[in-house]
Amino acid sequence: MRRELLYVLVLSSVIILGMVLIAYPKTSPGYSLVYFDNLTTPEYIIPNQTYEVSFIIESHEKERTKYEFEVFMDTKTIKSGEVILNPQEKRSISFNFSVLGIKYDKIILEARTEKYLINGSIGLGPYFYPNNTPELGILFLDNNLTLNLTFPITGTPLHVSYVKDITQENETLTEIVEYNLTKINDTYILTRKYSRVKYVAEPVKVKVIVKSKNMEYPLFLTIPIKEG
Secondary structure, three states, rough: OOHHHHHHHHHHHHHHHHHHHOOOOOOOOEEEEEOHHHHHHOOEEEEOOOEEEEOOOEOOOOOOEEEEEEEEEEOEEEEEEEEEEOOOOOEEEEEEEEOOOOEEEEEEEEEEEEEEOOOOOEEEEEEEOOOOOOOEEEEHHHHHHHEEEEOOOOOOOOOEEEEEEEEOEEEEEEEEEEEEEEEOOEEEEEEEEEEEEEEEOOEEEEEEEOOOOOOEEEEEEOOOOOOO
C-alpha cells in the first residue's frame, strides 16, 4: 500500500512539473538583420552618374524597435534617419550618390637611386658624354634634358626632372626621373632617382551604421570606378 502511494505521489509530481514547464516556456531573445539589397548595388561606378542603393532592416525582436541609421560615402554623411518596426517587419531604405571626380592611389612598381661623381666626365646608362672644357660642362640627361654646369658651380643644389607615360603589357604606367646636383666639400655629386608607378582609381567606399537600443549593425560596400 505504501509502495502504491509513493508511486502516485511521484507521478503527480512529474505531471505538475510538466504543467509548470508548459505554462512557463523558456523564451529566446530576438534579433535583427541588416543587409544591402544586392539587386541595387552597381558593379562599378561611372563618374558624374547618379546611383540609388538600398539596404534592408529586418526586425525579429519581441517588441516594437526603433532603428537609427546613418549613411557615409568616404567620411561624409549623405543620409540619416530612423524607422520603427514591429516584430517580423522589414523596411527597405534607399539613398542616392554620385562621384564627381576621380581620386588616384599611387602604386610604386620600381624605384632606384644612382649616384655619379662629377670629375670631368659622366656616364648615364648606355651613354657616356665627356666634359672637355674645364670651365663649362654640359651633362646630357635622359629624355633630352640638359644640365648646364659652370665651374665653379654656384647655387647648388640644382634640380631637374621629367615625367612621361609608357605602355607596358596593355597598362599605362608613369616614369619619373629626378636629377639632383649637390656639392660635398670640393666634389659635385649627381643623384638620379628613377621610379615607375601606376595610378589606380580609388574605389567608392560606402558605410551604413544602423543602431537599435542595444546593438549596432555596420555595413560596408566597396565599388570600383570605371574610367572612360
